[in-house]
Structures are given as C-alpha cells and as structure tokens.
Amino acid sequence: MKKSKSIIWLLFCCLGWLWCGQAGALTDPQTKVSKLINNYVAGANPEWAGADIRVEFKFAEKIFQELQKLSETAALSVVDIDRDFKPVGNVIFPVEASDGGNNQNFFVRARVAVFKPIVFAKHLIRRGKKIISADLSVEARDIALLPSGFYTDPALLPGNEASAMIPENSTIFKWMVRAVPLVRAGEPVKILVKGENFLVKADGVALVDGYLAEPIKVRRKGIAGAQGILNGTLVSTNEVEIISP
Numbered sequence: 001m002k003k004s005k006s007i008i009w010l011l012f013c014c015l016g017w018l019w020c021g022q023a024g025a026l027t028d029p030q031t032k033v034s035k036l037i038n039n040y041v042a043g044a045n046p047e048w049a050g051a052d053i054r055v056e057f058k059f060a061e062k063i064f065q066e067l068q069k070l071s072e073t074a075a076l077s078v079v080d081i082d083r084d085f086k087p088v089g090n091v092i093f094p095v096e097a098s099d100g101g102n103n104q105n106f107f108v109r110a111r112v113a114v115f116k117p118i119v120f121a122k123h124l125i126r127r128g129k130k131i132i133s134a135d136l137s138v139e140a141r142d143i144a145l146l147p148s149g150f151y152t153d154p155a156l157l158p159g160n161e162a163s164a165m166i167p168e169n170s171t172i173f174k175w176m177v178r179a180v181p182l183v184r185a186g187e188p189v190k191i192l193v194k195g196e197n198f199l200v201k202a203d204g205v206a207l208v209d210g211y212l213a214e215p216i217k218v219r220r221k222g223i224a225g226a227q228g229i230l231n232g233t234l235v236s237t238n239e240v241e242i243i244s245p
Contacts, residue, residue, distance in 0.1 A: 026074055029067035030057065033076065033095060033108060040078045041087045041112055052115040052140065058090075063106050067097060074099035088112045088144035114144040118171055119151040125166040130180060131157050141171065149174040181209035182237055189218055191230065195244035210234040 026032070034055045041053050067074075078087075079094040087093070093108045122137045129135075136154045143150065150171050151157060163178040183189060183206050193200040203221040210216035211234065218240050220228045232242040 026067055026070040026072055029064045036076050036078060037093055037110060044087055048114055054113045056111045058109040060108055063108055070097055070099045088114060112144060113142040115140040116143050117152060118143060119154045120171050121166045121168055124168045125162045127162050127165045130161045133158050182212050182234060183210040185209050190239045191218060191220060192239055193242045193244055216240055
C-alpha cells in the first residue's frame with residue numbers, strides 16, 4: 001500500500017513538473033513573429049496602412065523550436081541594421097529575443113507580400129483609345145515590389161486615353177494614361193500672332209499633341225525649315241496664340 005502511494009506521489013510530482021515547465025514556455029512563436037514582422041513592415045511604410053500584409057516563413061522550423069524554449073515574457077523585436085533595408089519580397093529578418101536579461105539573435109527567412117486593391121486592364125487597351133469603365137477591373141494584388149504610380153480608384157480613369165498600349169490583365173500606372181488632347185499632331189490650326197496694336201493670322205499645323213492653355217509647337221503653312229516652326233499657347237480647339245515682343 002505504501003509502495004503504491006509512493007508511485008502515485010512520484011507520478012503526480014512528475015506531471016506537476018512538466019506542467020510548470022510548459023506553462024512558462026513561449027507559446028505559438030510563429031504567430032508572434034508573424035505579427036512582429038507585420039507591424040514592422042506597416043511601420044516602415046505608412047502608405048500601406050490598412051493593406052493586407054502576409055508573411056510566409058521559409059526554413060524557420062528550427063528557429064521556432066528554439067524560441068519555444070524561451071519564457072512567455074520574452075520580448076521579441078526586429079533589429080534595424082540598415083536604413084536601406086526593404087522588408088518586402090524575400091527577406092531575412094534579424095530578430096532579437098530578450099529573455100530575463102539574456103539576448104539572442106535569430107535570422108528569420110520570410111516572404112512578405114502586401115495586398116491592396118488596385119486597378120488593372122480587363123482586356124487589351126490600345127494606345128490612343130479613350131478609356132471607359134468597361135475596360136477596367138479592380139482586385140487585391142501584391143504591391144510590395146511594384147513601382148509607385150498605380151491606380152487604386154477606377155473612377156479616375158474614364159474620359160482619359162491610353163498613352164501607351166496597356167496589355168490585358170496588367171496593372172495600370174499613371175504613365176500609361178493621359179488626358180485627351182484638344183488638338184493632335186498633324187491637325188490644322190489657326191496661328192494668331194499678337195503684338196502691340198497688331199494681330200496677324202496665319203494657317204498652320206500642330207507638330208505635337210496640344211492641351212488647352214499649355215505650350216504647343218506649330219509650323220506655319222507655306223514656310224519650310226526652322227523658320228516656319230513657332231512656339232505658342234493653345235487657346236481653343238484650333239487656335240494657337242503667339243505673343244510678339
């Protein structure tokens with residue numbers, strides 16, 4: 001009877017020791033490190049506020065096993081080592097774990113993607129085509145490594161035209177879109193040369209696409225060479241004003 005009680009007591013002590021040891025261990029280190037990196041990326045890029053930041057770890061199982069040996073109160077932080085460090089794409093994050101005065105460094109490999117709704121071409125949009133709503137669609141895509149200048153609001157595009165061919169399913173950037181010109185290169189224009197107490201009118205042709213109230217280069221009809229080229233301002237759909245000194 002005494003022997004049975006001793007065995008039961010021993011088992012109870014062992015189970016209690018195991019429970020105490022596990023209770024203080026760092027739980028779910030993968031989730032904690034994922035949240036840590038997520039916050040770090042969002043903090044380094046305020047323009048991504050509200051974006052869906054996704055972290056996928058690579059070859060990190062052993063690191064998470066080591067982190068489980070730390071106490072639940074251990075503090076984790078990403079170490080800033082370089083101002084030019086871009087925490088997106090395939091990255092190695094230096095993570096410091098501080099546990100009761102003992103510091104350990106871990107290098108965590110991960111792929112960081114940042115998903116945000118952006119505008120893309122539903123089908124091929126040819127250069128010079130006026131853009132309509134039916135040409136556009138919106139979906140969440142990884143913008144982490146995209147250059148700046150993409151559209152997030154499809155309402156900004158209709159009424160403009162494609163300044164370059166936009167392939168089907170491609171992200172639409174601002175350099176691919178422009179306002180529709182008031183006059184196009186090769187179209188006839190009236191040239192108005194104004195000076196003090198005089199006005200001279202002549203026929204000409206636009207050498208470039210032109211926009212209202214903006215500079216435009218034209219050629220005066222009947223005059224060849226550089227002498228016929230003039231710089232003026234487009235003041236209406238077919239009139240170019242030139243102020244004579």
